[in-house]
Amino acid sequence: MNSSASTKERILTAAEALFAQRGFEGASLRQLTAAAGVNLAAVNYHFGSKDHLVEQVFKRRLDQLNGRRMAALRLIASQPETSLEDVLSAFIRPALDLSHDGGGGLFMRVLARAFAEHDDSLRKFLSENYGHVMRQFTAEFARLLPGLSKEELYWRIDLVTGALTHAMSGFGIIQRKSDVSEVTHREQTAEHLIRFAASGLRAP
Amino acid sequence: MNSSASTKERILTAAEALFAQRGFEGASLRQLTAAAGVNLAAVNYHFGSKDHLVEQVFKRRLDQLNGRRMAALRLIASQPETSLEDVLSAFIRPALDLSHDGGGGLFMRVLARAFAEHDDSLRKFLSENYGHVMRQFTAEFARLLPGLSKEELYWRIDLVTGALTHAMSGFGIIQRKSDVSEVTHREQTAEHLIRFAASGLRAP
DNA sequence: CGTATCCTCAAACGATCGTTTGATTCCATC
DNA sequence: GATGGAATCAAACGATCGTTTGAGGATACG
Numbered sequence: 001m002n003s004s005a006s007t008k009e010r011i012l013t014a015a016e017a018l019f020a021q022r023g024f025e026g027a028s029l030r031q032l033t034a035a036a037g038v039n040l041a042a043v044n045y046h047f048g049s050k051d052h053l054v055e056q057v058f059k060r061r062l063d064q065l066n067g068r069r070m071a072a073l074r075l076i077a078s079q080p081e082t083s084l085e086d087v088l089s090a091f092i093r094p095a096l097d098l099s100h101d102g103g104g105g106l107f108m109r110v111l112a113r114a115f116a117e118h119d120d121s122l123r124k125f126l127s128e129n130y131g132h133v134m135r136q137f138t139a140e141f142a143r144l145l146p147g148l149s150k151e152e153l154y155w156r157i158d159l160v161t162g163a164l165t166h167a168m169s170g171f172g173i174i175q176r177k178s179d180v181s182e183v184t185h186r187e188q189t190a191e192h193l194i195r196f197a198a199s200g201l202r203a204p
Numbered sequence: 205m206n207s208s209a210s211t212k213e214r215i216l217t218a219a220e221a222l223f224a225q226r227g228f229e230g231a232s233l234r235q236l237t238a239a240a241g242v243n244l245a246a247v248n249y250h251f252g253s254k255d256h257l258v259e260q261v262f263k264r265r266l267d268q269l270n271g272r273r274m275a276a277l278r279l280i281a282s283q284p285e286t287s288l289e290d291v292l293s294a295f296i297r298p299a300l301d302l303s304h305d306g307g308g309g310l311f312m313r314v315l316a317r318a319f320a321e322h323d324d325s326l327r328k329f330l331s332e333n334y335g336h337v338m339r340q341f342t343a344e345f346a347r348l349l350p351g352l353s354k355e356e357l358y359w360r361i362d363l364v365t366g367a368l369t370h371a372m373s374g375f376g377i378i379q380r381k382s383d384v385s386e387v388t389h390r391e392q393t394a395e396h397l398i399r400f401a402a403s404g405l406r407a408p
Numbered sequence: 409c410g411t412a413t414c415c416t417c418a419a420a421c422g423a424t425c426g427t428t429t430g431a432t433t434c435c436a437t438c
Numbered sequence: 439g440a441t442g443g444a445a446t447c448a449a450a451c452g453a454t455c456g457t458t459t460g461a462g463g464a465t466a467c468g
Contacts, residue, residue: 158370196363
């Protein structure tokens with residue numbers, strides 16, 4: 001499958017799916033390379049080690065995700081008026097879109113796993129490479145919610161993050177019904193998330 | 205350590221800590237039995253298999269947790285008036301208390317991991333044994349939020365669950381400051397959670 | 409054709425995994 | 439004190455893990 005793509009890409013795609021399904025430790029290189037249709041040794045040849053492969057799986061999608069998030073934030077920041085819902089939309093919709101195009105639908109599950117694992121090296125990697133995105137959004141939230149103390153703001157952003165990660169990794173009872181198109185379902189999901197998060201952030 | 209407790213209890217306690225730290229697959233029986241100070245074969249002797257041990261780790265804490273949740277819910281249901289905050293308190297505070305007494309502080313991390321793993325047999329176990337608790341709380345939420353459609357209600361409860369699990373498994377930036385007592389910190393955490401969740405549930 | 413470079417391959421390496429075995433110790437009951 | 443089931447122990451089982459090796463194939467440039 002996917003025999004047209006390069007070996008590296010085939011490995012990354014298969015790894016993403018298998019990590020989402022079985023976890024980082026649960027997915028073996030033998031399952032992984034078999035699914036990708038490449039030789040077992042190809043992982044260590046192209047990525048050096050399994051740990052580096054994990055990092056690259058993250059890097060490929062997070063570069064997409066946070067690039068789009070920053071672009072969306074810049075777009076609304078250039079406008080005269082900005083609502084809390086606008087900022088939340090810039091934060092949430094790129095993540096939902098990732099589930100749609102590029103086949104990155106499984107990545108949010110991988111991300112949820114990464115949150116659950118408290119692996120320090122992975123957290124450091126995430127913080128160093130993408131911390132500035134969170135800081136930018138936090139500043140925007142602070143501007144729009146001037147009544148909140150810094151501590152309260154951090155708390156609520158953390159709770160929003162938890163709700164989004166949980167929802168987007170797809171535990172929810174809510175499944176797309178067959179009579180609703182993928183695009184429509186995504187739009188409804190975004191609206192639910194934004195409405196809930198905005199109201200939670202604005203709590204008295 | 206803990207040499208007074210029974211072998212089974214020692215294993216369960218060590219397993220809980222190690223599962224929280226390394227995950228179900230990442231924690232080996234050799235690390236686990238060494239930490240508990242028992243023989244390697246003791247796990248299979250007392251629990252049959254590693255999978256059964258995982259189930260028992262869940263059972264021990266969830267019986268506590270959901271027992272207290274149901275008790276708290278019964279208590280407020282017997283009163284003439286009930287607020288949304290009351291129901292949320294009955295849902296949240298027992299989980300926070302678990303972090304305090306009984307040494308179950310690490311269990312919420314284990315639970316967060318269980319959510320991240322999409323293991324079907326584990327989800328079935330959770331649903332069969334504790335599904336009635338969620339159904340009870342859902343009914344109470346529905347009564348207090350009559351304006352919400354069933355679909356909207358499910359959505360929002362799911363988002364609340366995500367926020368709570370995330371917060372309680374302790375990713376947050378928020379750490380307890382040294383000049384704040386454990387009890388005070390827990391109380392502040394509960395208030396943040398309840399205020400955010402109530403406002404999110406009440407979103408227009 | 410020669411050869412240099414990148415890549416792929418089957419096979420093996422040592423380590424660690426969950427589990428099982430059979431002997432031994434503990435301990436309540438007679 | 440003898441007996442028998444419960445519990446613990448060191449040792450080994452086969453399986454699987456991530457990684458390494460060295461030979462061979464593919465391709466481009468001289």
